[in-house]
Amino acid sequence: MTDLRPAPEVDDQPAIPVPDATFGVCDWLRWAWRQLTSMRIALILLFLLALGSVPGSMLPQEGTNAAGVAQYYKSHPTLAPLLNHLGMFNVFGAPWFAAIYLLLFASLVGCVVPRTFKLAGSARTLPPRAPRNIGRLPHSATYATSLPPGPALEVSAGMLGGHGFRMRHSGDGERWISAEKGYLREAGNLLFHLSLLGILVSIALGGLFGYKADKLLVAGATFTDTQSDLDEIYPGRLVTDSDFAPFSIKLDSFSASYVQSGPQLGQPSAFNADVSYTTSPGAPVKTDDIQVNSPLSIDGAKVYLIGHGYAPIFKVTSASGQPEYNQAQPFIAGTSGDFLSQGVVKVPDATPEGLGFSGVFVPTAAVSPDGTLESVFPAAANPRVSLIAYGGNLGMNSGPTQSVYELDMAGLKQLAAQPHVLSQGQTWKLPDGKGSITFVGYQQWASFAITHDPGQLPALICGMGALGGLLLSFLVRRRRVFVRVAAAPSGSGSVVRFGGLARTDASGGFEAEFASLAAELRAAHEQQAPQQETGD
């Protein structure tokens, strides 16, 4: 008996031949391809993909948490190099991870392409002949009507056609109709899988032609979106200088608000970075308020507020009274939320010797019972700095480029045994007449991420396509119904047998649909029947 069910889902492929000694290169290739495109291998690859992602969430990753990786190296000196060798600190860029998803997508293509042809084919071929015994179908109905068989079949065809079923009619001598509906199900399935491929391509597009950069700006400062003016740049492989938009942004002011009381004391409630910007040199200046969830779109790039902190302003004078340094220096806060921030001040040209300070900025200072300075609130209500002074050679004219947040201690000597605490406006005269440092005040700084990702829109479109395809493949059911009309045994009127089945019914409901179709068919027959009845 022919299979009446609509096109099989995926699995019912013929068995893959077992390799044996007679296998040539082509046989082996065909065997490997068929293995790869089998559902079983796709399943295994899916599991591998899930399993392979786990270390990426458990171990610090270079892309998102470089400091965490460095910390891991310190605490696990023997294990870390081994893990690094396995790509465990860059899982999602690792060759083995790429191998899993590329194999998965190859498997997907090998599965999807033949199905596309199959769908195109089945859209052109007619449904199979109606079965002889409709009562054996999962859903069926039988009733008698006074319509003669010919008109009864015509009424049935009209009703099924009105519901958009594709029909196949019997030839002479038999009276049946096969009808099928729900081709969109397969189409949705294909759309879903192709959209996943599209997302992969979009990500690759962003990786090749996009860039991401960071910039820290103290209030009042300006930057231009050029490779030389940005702090850190992560360009795509095919990014050139001309891909950077020629805009510039000035941070006019930054403000952070915090919850002032209650159990959430000190939790931030709003961040606002007021900026003025120009899209190109000489263009009119516009202003914007960049917030965490409200980036600035500018010339194909987006500027995000990603961090903030304090930049205490120091004035340093040499022993002779000559001012050597007067600027705001960004300090970096830890993760504790109290904005206890650390940083350094470098004055290499002070006389008689270079001066360096490592300091802690405390926005709202309080002295703890054990006598240490602590921060009790993240806003700068009572700012203090605690400084340790060093004299000597800061090593800035030789050796590798220094971080602006660290001192090179090699040529430095501590000038005073104890750290010195200053409040706003206070000056510390350094021992041995080495000069002085004044804590003038503070500025706030904000850090921005500048990104340009040409794969963004394609990825969004593909994401929507995937979702749409998924819904189609779950909500649409591929189903077939059959009508057979026979002359009634008594000689007048006919017997209608109506049956149906759904190959896949993911979200359920064919049973109810069939019941309503059957009721509608019967009603259609009964509506036509009275004219016949009068003739009886």
Place this chain on the structure above:
Amino acid sequence: MPVNLALGHVSTDFLIAALMIYSLAVLAFAGDFAFGRPKRGAEASRTQVRARAGALATVGASGSPSADSGTAGGGDASVPTSMPPVPLSPLRAIMAAGPWVRAGMALSSAGVLAHAIAVVTRGLAVHRAPWGNMYEFITALTCFAAIFFLWVMVRYRAWALGVFVMGAVVVILGLAETLIYTAAGTLVPALQSYWLSIHVTAMTVATGVFFVAAALGVIYLVVDRYNRRVAAGKAQGGNGIIARLPSLEQLDRLAYRTVVFGFPVWTFGVIAGAIWADEAWGRYWGWDPVETWAFITWVVYAAFLHARATAGWRGRRAHYVQILGFVTLAFNIMVVQVFITGMHSYAGVG
């Protein structure tokens, strides 16, 4: 706008009321197990079986249970008519299921109502979608799970599952209430976005749905194990509890359809999250630990959907996969969001 503390207390009171009513509902469902009419177990399998039986009866040309003699059309009276059965209305089905089920359903509905009021008043108290921290998230997701499960129970007449699924809801809600209660408060700037309502709503709904699917999967495995033990002669057949549960085939179909409902919602939630991440953090996907685990969950449920179409993976193995999917989801909520530092560290626990 400041937090409305009085409304926050109203929310907490309703939640405690919901918890108590749910507990009574679980007792009622348990009472159905203990004292209800046992024959109803078969009634739940009404759906396809009866339709097929009717059809077969027609083929046999003898009297059929749902037969009526076709007279209206003036057709041949000697031809027995069989039409597919029209399902009983939900309310009548509940009434027909016995006093314990009636009590369980009434209490569950009242509990869901109180639960929903608790969630809504919490949202009104804090002027935002009420799922900004772990406590609120679990409160909301159990509410969605309870609503969805009530629908499943009515839709498929699966009364016998009430005690298990509502029992799990009570346990989780009770733990949330006692262990991670968080007073109503404002959100950090990163969460102040309308995407909170879209992304987290989808994730919350999908989690509630997957929770129901996992509960059905566990029941499937229990019944399957019992059946295999009986077949192997290691256990005696005729266990009263098992007999009342839906058949393996029905449990399988119920769980599958539940996942089919949850999977697109989860997919939508992940996409909405990606759009929000692009708006807030400057990239739509960054392998943040929570993103990674949402991806893992998605992949595992995708594997479940494929496993059902793969020879050798249907049935028990597929349900292991599905339950594994929920384990990855629960791990994400309870471990990754709480203990692993990432950009999603908003749980506010501890």
